[in-house]
Amino acid sequence: MPHFPSAGQANDAQESEVAHTLRIRVKTRRRRYLEQNGDYFDSPSLELADPLLYDRMIRRFQSAAEREADGREKGYSGMLEADLMRSEAKIEALNHPDPNSPLIYRRDASGAITAVEQDEEDRPKTKEEGLSKWREYVEMRFLRGEDQDFDYKVVDEDERYDDLDWDRREREENYFEQEEAEFVGEGEKKGETGVQDY
Numbered sequence: 681m682p683h684f685p686s687a688g689q690a691n692d693a694q695e696s697e698v699a700h701t702l703r704i705r706v707k708t709r710r711r712r713y714l715e716q717n718g719d720y721f722d723s724p725s726l727e728l729a730d731p732l733l734y735d736r737m738i739r740r741f742q743s744a745a746e747r748e749a750d751g752r753e754k755g756y757s758g759m760l761e762a763d764l765m766r767s768e769a770k771i772e773a774l775n776h777p778d779p780n781s782p783l784i785y786r787r788d789a790s791g792a793i794t795a796v797e798q799d800e801e802d803r804p805k806t807k808e809e810g811l812s813k814w815r816e817y818v819e820m821r822f823l824r825g826e827d828q829d830f831d832y833k834v835v836d837e838d839e840r841y842d843d844l845d846w847d848r849r850e851r852e853e854n855y856f857e858q859e860e861a862e863f864v865g866e867g868e869k870k871g872e873t874g875v876q877d878y
Contacts, residue, residue: 709841710823721815724754725829731766737814741807
């Protein structure tokens, strides 16, 4: 005997589909926002998102002149905050190691906290590779909605960031999924087919 979903199951499936569509729409809007606002990646406050990763991907490749310019841009209080956050993050990583982190933190003979790569393959070799990995991390963090200093409502509710091609395809797929299948000429042929022969 065929199983037909109950009204509650059908509603749950529809709600799940609607929620899935909304999540995709929000992610699409956020991605398009980043595409149109590349200066988001240049914000000095992004260093604080993950100070240890920033140190590993960006700071280690900066020259003394670049660090000095970076410091002037942040100002004294910004530099102090970044150094403090980095120090606290190192102590946290030392006391509570993250098994998924690419780095292991240890104290050296002088008592300084140093990082050791778990996998040398993960370590960026060039400034460009480090910047690329950093941007990828920041982008994924933004798409997940984890930037606590950003007002996502401004993007998530703005139709200007919609991917209109995706919306059109989604509506078409929903339309065709809801259509009932009709087969013309099912069974034995009877009478005229409606096709004229010349």
